[in-house]
Amino acid sequence: MVYVSSPSITSVSRQNVLQVQSKLSDAQSELASGVYADVGLTLGARSSQLVALQQQQASLATYQTNNTLATTRLSSTVTSLDSIRTAASSFLSALTTASSSGGLTTSLQTNASSSLAAMTSALNISVSGQYIFGGINTAVQPVTTYTSTAANKTAIDAAFSSSFGTSQTSSSAGSISGTDMQSFLSGSFASMFTASNFTTNWSSASSTPISSEISSGQTINTSVSANEAPFRQLSQAYAMVTEFGGSNFGSAASAAVLSAATSLVSSAINNLTTLQAGVGIAQTAVSDADTALSTQSDILSTQVDAMAGVNQTDLSTSIATLQTQLNATYSVTAQLQKLSLVNYLG
């Protein structure tokens, strides 16, 4: 004989209601958050994949932020390099004019001194507190400003006086021969501007440029050091003309200065062009990396969405189904409650 106890009739519908209500509550939270109500429970052992995707997302986002910094630094570098090159070009044409018109002039001397000041300030620019031409030594202003008491100026004075026994502003400098001048310029004067000696009096910059990891494993140099060859050459040429371009020098000595300065500036302009090309390559690399990063980031978002996200259309359908089921359960429960022999006993 089939026997059904009264508690089991009601308990079935009671459990059914509880089950449907708990599913409905999950579905509602999924609708609000867009992800599974309990992601860990749904993914189980695949959870580490989600964690890995999120780790990658975080790392991509960091590279993107870092690249913004690198981009700013590189474009400021380009602006500075442009201004330095323009000044150098106009100084070169002034030198050419001077050499064809027969000698150094006071205006050329002034030009040299102001160009040196302009280059110093261009190299000393700071972008959000960082001296961008300082190499990795970004906390210190890289180039010593050329003033009468500055170390770079006094070193030149000392070298000159030890070579010729007089100061470059003295009238006795007029007796210096072209050959002596030439050997001084290529000797003790030039040695102050070699890569190893430049940091003694002229530059506090580090020769190590800032390198940035622009995407995972891809590291490039994203700054230019003030110790690079063209800056040394230009400093040398500007200082040379500023100091030894006076009218107190003899014409042979002046010609030696002019020739040395011309060759230095033209070589510096070539080197600057190469340097700028390098910066341009770095800019392209950063922008390419950014494009790749944003594509990767989109792919990762899609993957995260595919793993943890719920399909909103499916969800609304299932909510509707659950509501129907709940309604049916309520109605059946109410009907069953009415069905009792007690109601028919008079």
Next chain:
Amino acid sequence: MGLSTTLSIAQAALQANANQTTVVSKNIAGVNDAGYSRRIASLTTQADGIPTVTVSRSSNTELFNQLLSSTSDAQSADALSSGLDALEQTVNLTSSASNSESSTDKTSVGTSPAALLASLTAALTSYAAAPDNTALGQAFLSDAKALASKLNAASTTVQTVRKQADTDIANAVTDANALLSQFTAVNTAIVTGTATGADISDQQDKRDSILTALSKDMGIVTTTNVDGSMSIYTDSGVTLFDRKPNTITFSPTTTFADGTTGNAVVVAGIPITGSSSVMPLASGSIAGLTGLRDTTTVAYQNQLNQIASGLVTVFADSDQTGGSAATIPGLFTYSGSPAMPSTGQTGLAAAITVNANADPSKGGSLARMRDGNVGDPTNAAYNANTTGAAAFSTRLMALGTALNTAQTFDATSGAAASGTLAAYAGSSVSWLEASRSTATATSTSASALVNQATTSLSNSTGVNLDDQLSQMLDLEHSYSASAELMSTVKSMFGSLISAMQ
């Protein structure tokens, strides 16, 4: 045969009817009592034609035993599943997934050690890109602190779960002892009742209720003896009750720390839980809680320790000059510094901290993270940045590389045996969620079985109200008939007496 015989049969029928009505009303009273078994009143006619009622109690031993074992299974699965749910707080994958879904803040990846490790890695990359930027250094330091305190907090959570499990075991033991002593009284009543032939249905109901309650605490098997008494054994075969109860003893542990071993549950000198047990309990909440306290949480704690020791190793400071200065804990340190911790050293996740030497708020300096001399700032051998350059990034980039280099972990920890620290932390999340997923599925199906067994047993031994009511209608009819019969006999006697006058 005479009228008086008819009358006495009718009287006996009324008596029987009253007995049957008592049974029906008793059944109706017990309709919603889960422990109540339906009484069946059967009417038998004796040789002299007088009807009598015998009351029996419906029972189904097979279904009842099934209910007991499924209840035990469900309890142990539920204990494990609840414990894992508590451990999931340390990961909280759902909130991290919904965070990244909102996509306003992609750098926030949740609060699990794996997620915080990802944040730390990202902050390190940022700081390495601009080591002269103190704000980025500060961000890196605060991420490091967040990770260290997360490992501390996760470790505390694990030990809290263990402590809670230990307390729950103690409660279950107290409960089981109380049930066994109640059982003694009921068992005696049944033995006496069986001997004297008294109605023992109520005692049997009581006994079944006690067994059902006991099966929640521990898996049990029962045998019934000839005299009606019952013996109870654990599912592993240790005697819990045979004529008299065996006392179950357990001393709870006051505080749990990493490495603390909880005590075993002992029945009459025989341990039924723990590694020393030769007859370990297989089901019931005590078995589930013991598994949680001694296996699952210990494995997870080991994984946290592995992550902690991995961190200390990656951020360790070593001699930069090629000299012989020992490698010492750097940014991440612990009470045992300057000794390096062993892989997964016990208690490391609870003890790991960020070195004060790197923390400006504690008199340290951010620059030491850049230079590589966090562990010992006074020893120049650890300083990688000899020129003191502000944007020196070599050391920070080396840390980034070390963080992304595969390490070896404890292969028995449940998570990956080797891989990067981030991958290990990820596999730990996987381990936790997979265990949780399995435990929840087991728990769900075990409770479905309990429901099924309850329903089957209820259908077999429970009360149907309509059935009882219709029986009552029958009784009403037979009562009317008997009463009618008596009234007829009375009028016949009346006619007879008046005819004689």
